[in-house]
Amino acid sequence: MKEHVRPLPSYLTNRYHGWRATTYTENRPWYRRLADAGQHPRAMVISCCDSRVHVTSIFGADEGEFFIHRNIANLVPPYNPDGDHHGTSAAIEYAVRNLKVAHVIVLGHSQCGGVAGCHAMCSGHAPELDEKTSFVGTWLDLLRPGFERVKDKPETERVTALEREAVVISLENLLTFPFVRAAVEAGDMSLHGLWNDIGEGMLWQFNPESKIFEPI
Amino acid sequence: MKEHVRPLPSYLTNRYHGWRATTYTENRPWYRRLADAGQHPRAMVISCCDSRVHVTSIFGADEGEFFIHRNIANLVPPYNPDGDHHGTSAAIEYAVRNLKVAHVIVLGHSQCGGVAGCHAMCSGHAPELDEKTSFVGTWLDLLRPGFERVKDKPETERVTALEREAVVISLENLLTFPFVRAAVEAGDMSLHGLWNDIGEGMLWQFNPESKIFEPI
Amino acid sequence: MKEHVRPLPSYLTNRYHGWRATTYTENRPWYRRLADAGQHPRAMVISCCDSRVHVTSIFGADEGEFFIHRNIANLVPPYNPDGDHHGTSAAIEYAVRNLKVAHVIVLGHSQCGGVAGCHAMCSGHAPELDEKTSFVGTWLDLLRPGFERVKDKPETERVTALEREAVVISLENLLTFPFVRAAVEAGDMSLHGLWNDIGEGMLWQFNPESKIFEPI
Amino acid sequence: MKEHVRPLPSYLTNRYHGWRATTYTENRPWYRRLADAGQHPRAMVISCCDSRVHVTSIFGADEGEFFIHRNIANLVPPYNPDGDHHGTSAAIEYAVRNLKVAHVIVLGHSQCGGVAGCHAMCSGHAPELDEKTSFVGTWLDLLRPGFERVKDKPETERVTALEREAVVISLENLLTFPFVRAAVEAGDMSLHGLWNDIGEGMLWQFNPESKIFEPI
Numbered sequence: 001m002k003e004h005v006r007p008l009p010s011y012l013t014n015r016y017h018g019w020r021a022t023t024y025t026e027n028r029p030w031y032r033r034l035a036d037a038g039q040h041p042r043a044m045v046i047s048c049c050d051s052r053v054h055v056t057s058i059f060g061a062d063e064g065e066f067f068i069h070r071n072i073a074n075l076v077p078p079y080n081p082d083g084d085h086h087g088t089s090a091a092i093e094y095a096v097r098n099l100k101v102a103h104v105i106v107l108g109h110s111q112c113g114g115v116a117g118c119h120a121m122c123s124g125h126a127p128e129l130d131e132k133t134s135f136v137g138t139w140l141d142l143l144r145p146g147f148e149r150v151k152d153k154p155e156t157e158r159v160t161a162l163e164r165e166a167v168v169i170s171l172e173n174l175l176t177f178p179f180v181r182a183a184v185e186a187g188d189m190s191l192h193g194l195w196n197d198i199g200e201g202m203l204w205q206f207n208p209e210s211k212i213f214e215p216i
Numbered sequence: 217m218k219e220h221v222r223p224l225p226s227y228l229t230n231r232y233h234g235w236r237a238t239t240y241t242e243n244r245p246w247y248r249r250l251a252d253a254g255q256h257p258r259a260m261v262i263s264c265c266d267s268r269v270h271v272t273s274i275f276g277a278d279e280g281e282f283f284i285h286r287n288i289a290n291l292v293p294p295y296n297p298d299g300d301h302h303g304t305s306a307a308i309e310y311a312v313r314n315l316k317v318a319h320v321i322v323l324g325h326s327q328c329g330g331v332a333g334c335h336a337m338c339s340g341h342a343p344e345l346d347e348k349t350s351f352v353g354t355w356l357d358l359l360r361p362g363f364e365r366v367k368d369k370p371e372t373e374r375v376t377a378l379e380r381e382a383v384v385i386s387l388e389n390l391l392t393f394p395f396v397r398a399a400v401e402a403g404d405m406s407l408h409g410l411w412n413d414i415g416e417g418m419l420w421q422f423n424p425e426s427k428i429f430e431p432i
Numbered sequence: 433m434k435e436h437v438r439p440l441p442s443y444l445t446n447r448y449h450g451w452r453a454t455t456y457t458e459n460r461p462w463y464r465r466l467a468d469a470g471q472h473p474r475a476m477v478i479s480c481c482d483s484r485v486h487v488t489s490i491f492g493a494d495e496g497e498f499f500i501h502r503n504i505a506n507l508v509p510p511y512n513p514d515g516d517h518h519g520t521s522a523a524i525e526y527a528v529r530n531l532k533v534a535h536v537i538v539l540g541h542s543q544c545g546g547v548a549g550c551h552a553m554c555s556g557h558a559p560e561l562d563e564k565t566s567f568v569g570t571w572l573d574l575l576r577p578g579f580e581r582v583k584d585k586p587e588t589e590r591v592t593a594l595e596r597e598a599v600v601i602s603l604e605n606l607l608t609f610p611f612v613r614a615a616v617e618a619g620d621m622s623l624h625g626l627w628n629d630i631g632e633g634m635l636w637q638f639n640p641e642s643k644i645f646e647p648i
Numbered sequence: 649m650k651e652h653v654r655p656l657p658s659y660l661t662n663r664y665h666g667w668r669a670t671t672y673t674e675n676r677p678w679y680r681r682l683a684d685a686g687q688h689p690r691a692m693v694i695s696c697c698d699s700r701v702h703v704t705s706i707f708g709a710d711e712g713e714f715f716i717h718r719n720i721a722n723l724v725p726p727y728n729p730d731g732d733h734h735g736t737s738a739a740i741e742y743a744v745r746n747l748k749v750a751h752v753i754v755l756g757h758s759q760c761g762g763v764a765g766c767h768a769m770c771s772g773h774a775p776e777l778d779e780k781t782s783f784v785g786t787w788l789d790l791l792r793p794g795f796e797r798v799k800d801k802p803e804t805e806r807v808t809a810l811e812r813e814a815v816v817i818s819l820e821n822l823l824t825f826p827f828v829r830a831a832v833e834a835g836d837m838s839l840h841g842l843w844n845d846i847g848e849g850m851l852w853q854f855n856p857e858s859k860i861f862e863p864i
Binding site: 433434436437438439440441444445447448449450451452454456457460463464466467468470471475478481482483484485486488489490491492494495497498499500501502503504507509513514515516517518519520521522524525526527529530535537542543545546561564566567568569571572573604607613614616617622623624625626629630631632633634635637638639640641647648 | 650652653655656657661663664666667669671672673679680684686687689692695697698701702704706707708711713715717718719731732733734736737738739740742743745746751753757759761762768772776782783784787789790818819820823828831837838839840841842845848849851854855856857
């Protein structure tokens with residue numbers, strides 16, 4: 001690995017030293033307590049890897065508040081305990097069973113490259129994603145049922161609608177996990193669906209009665 | 217889903233409105249440009265879901281800088297294009313092929329509940345994780361080779377050593393992805409391994425020459 | 433003090449700026465009037481310091497409504513004008529004589545760490561609280577008469593019963609203050625005893641006829 | 649007590665039922681978890697009883713975040729383990745020793761009736777507070793050293809200056825508690841001094857270098 005792993009670029013080293021001399025130093029007691037007493041996050045957030053959406057910023061959340069899983073297009077696969085490595089399912093299991101979070105929040109967003117890729121793939125415009133060897137394509141298969149639901153909408157609305165379906169399908173799939181459903185039905189946990197419009201800085205919330213997203 | 221999905225707790229709604237009236241409003245041109253021009257992150261970060269480690273804080277990273285995948289124990293599985301859903305591999309593929317990030321940073325941390333669970337499982341003290349139906353246990357199987365490397369260390373050092381092995385094994389597994397290796401060997405991308413001591417606010421960096429972690 | 437007093441953590445600074453840009457700005461006329469015309473609260477609330485019980489939330493109380501004293505286990509000491517510093521008695525005197533509140537509400541709650549400590553101390557299981565130098569133990573001495581009343585109950589009911597006794601004893605002690613008794617007997621003020629079940633979100637109210645707490 | 653303790657006024661009963669049907673119901677999982685897992689507040693806040701200053705509002709703090717002691721004029725007495733009932737000292741001891749909070753925040757405010765009373769008393773204009781039987785006067789004796797520091801200021805600035813001295817003196821007195829000083833000096837806790845201008849919705853922060861309060 002000698003030739004592959006490198007020291008951190010100095011702009012990051014510099015920023016880390018700055019953080020340590022300021023934010024860390026001012027909050028040292030809190031970091032120490034987090035280290036000693038463990039984490040007690042109130043909520044799990046399932047969010048996209050996208051560099052433009054950081055949930056800690058939107059909700060002014062400090063270290064210790066949110067247990068955050070991030071993957072392409074904030075997708076949750078259906079429950080499938082087949083012994084394979086399932087990173088998303090493992091994160092959910094840990095949050096619900098070990099940390100006993102009170103909320104699971106699925107946060108989608110506008111201009112999602114993953115969702116746009118799924119749309120292109122399902123429309124037949126992205127054969128490279130259809131290859132069995134494409135991890136991105138295979139992952140986005142999880143969102144195919146969403147494409148079926150939106151494919152008859154006008155083209156200008158379709159990708160946004162699919163971004164929101166990514167949230168709804170994840171909520172639906174969450175409920176296929178027996179321990180999620182049990183916690184929700186026992187009143188020990190609640191699910192929440194959000195969609196963030198990056199350019200407008202707006203959060204829209206899934207209303208399960210009307211089945212539409214409404215601005216908060 | 218009517219009875220399972222709920223509106224956001226009002227303390228989060230309030231904080232969001234506060235964020236929108238301040239941070240968003242002050243940075244609206246930037247958010248608009250991020251929405252219109254797409255993301256161009258410089259680095260991908262593979263980090264743990266743990267609520268105590270937010271890489272954006274440590275590196276003062278704003279929206280648009282880091283493409284962030286977070287899973288239990290910041291693990292990368294080996295390359296395995298078997299057509300199954302691989303969330304971590306999809307995120308890596310998207311970052312390297314689509315976004316062409318210049319760096320992939322694996323960030324481990326102290327007091328990692330996932331790593332402690334792996335240690336307990338491999339030591340025979342967590343039979344529930346050994347069950348084939350445990351997503352957490354199955355996921356942590358990825359770190360079993362690390363346990364073999366640290367099991368003869370003194371008990372007080374073993375879990376920390378395993379937290380660092382989680383970083384090293386992820387770096388090793390990254391290099392099993394042909395497109396990762398190709399990008400690194402072409403000089404288009406570099407890999408970096410970090411371990412964060414939460415209580416001390418310290419970053420330690422993997423030195424591939426000496427194969428040990430050194431404080432930055 | 434230079435090395436002991438620190439700037440506020442930035443997550444709180446950010447939230448304050450968010451509050452100022454939203455809640456404060458929307459309610460500026462009310463805050464200005466509160467500043468200019470002084471406070472005219474309708475009730476005094478004596479509540480516990482516990483982070484899980486905020487009376488303003490339960491009663492939707494805005495700025496200006498409740499004059500709130502919070503101490504460990506919502507205790508009122510007996511009237512004792514010995515010239516020492518009595519914070520609780522001072523708060524009561526100010527509320528009754530200066531603010532002429534119409535109600536004094538004592539609000540106890542479930543899972544009270546202070547009451548559990550008193551129970552342990554009186555049962556001989558917390559010698560550290562029995563030390564004369566323990567402020568917590570000395571303060572909880574005020575609740576010893578309550579322990580006498582509940583000690584023969586089954587163990588599973590005893591701590592809850594003692595939490596409710598903390599309310600009753602405070603009401604009794606309130607009536608030892610001549611100005612409290614005078615205001616009550618003149619019909620200018622009434623006393624109220626409540627106990628909040630945190631997990632169930634239930635308020636129970638002391639019924640002075642039956643001497644038991646009943647759900648509201 | 650039959651004739652002294654009354655049922656809650658119906659406007660409060662109504663609001664409680666409304667809260668239970670909405671806020672509680674939406675957040676039931678969180679309240680249950682707080683009940684089951686106990687509180688882990690990050691900070692203790694020492695604030696005034698004044699009905700116009702609710703720290704949870706300013707900082708968007710939900711149940712579980714702040715352990716809050718409220719007394720007249722947010723005063724901390726000096727360390728004095730004489731075996732008497734000291735409610736403020738007990739709250740501090742519990743927060744520091746049992747809850748191991750990372751921050752203690754003293755929050756003063758404008759238009760403080762307690763501080764104005766102290767000013768009048770020390771200026772010889774409030775003989776009733778000078779009576780040994782006045783709990784308010786005896787309590788405000790704690791702020792007499794502050795009066796000495798501000799008495800030569802112009803009259804228009806003096807009361808505001810004394811409100812801020814109430815914060816500074818409380819910080820000084822906090823450091824007379826051996827367990828407070830030990831926690832601060834070990835880096836496990838930090839102290840913070842704030843003053844809230846009610847009408848302007850502004851927080852000012854004590855700068856221990858310059859010894860003045862500055863707007864945040």
